[in-house]
Amino acid sequence: MSNECSYNELYPLQVLDDSMEPEFPAKCVIVIEPAEVCATGAYILAEVDGERWFRQYISEGDGKKRLQALKAGYPAIDLTGKSFKILGVIVQRNVKRDIKHYSPYVPNGGAPPVSSLK
Template sequence: MSEDCSYNELYPLQVLDDSMEPEFPEKCVIVIEPSEVCATGAFVVAEAQGERWFRQYISEGESAKRLVALKSGYPDIPLKDGEFKIIGVIVQRNVGRKVKHYHPYIPNGIPPKPVGLA
């Protein structure tokens, strides 16, 4: 008997609007890792207010969480505990043949600098 591991597999989606520009241009491809956890600053696909959103997750403590578009003019989406779910985290962006990787479990996606290396 084999177990189905497909829920852990990465999958691509195409960005259909300009709300996450300039980092994620319309029609670029994002690669999602299914996960319900991430660090603040991670780019995520989340369910909130009865919709699925591609936004940046910002947490400023237990009571101040929200989803934020990168392009101005799009409102923040406030998140209340028990009323939202992180579906997955963006681990890669493909624009044409240019690939960029993201680290969704490190705050703001920036890995720490190595210490003690000359």
């Protein structure tokens, strides 16, 4: 008998590069909740044209969508006209036992909007 529930189980991955620093330093562990949808601003694992990416998902009001690295020097991945699928949303980060949780259903991963950080 197969276990259909395994699709919904959280799973960890280790970040291998610095493209998502400073929020997600290289070698930190992220925990992913399998999902196919998310809010703009969420940190996600996605597959674009057969390649997997860990990036921030940005959906603009004019229908444009992209995957954005947090660190300067890494280009955005324009999703216009590309085959892409959201594989999961990041719900937790662990950096040397310092754990931070993220909400996949709230814009900006649960962080306050930039305009309210003054």
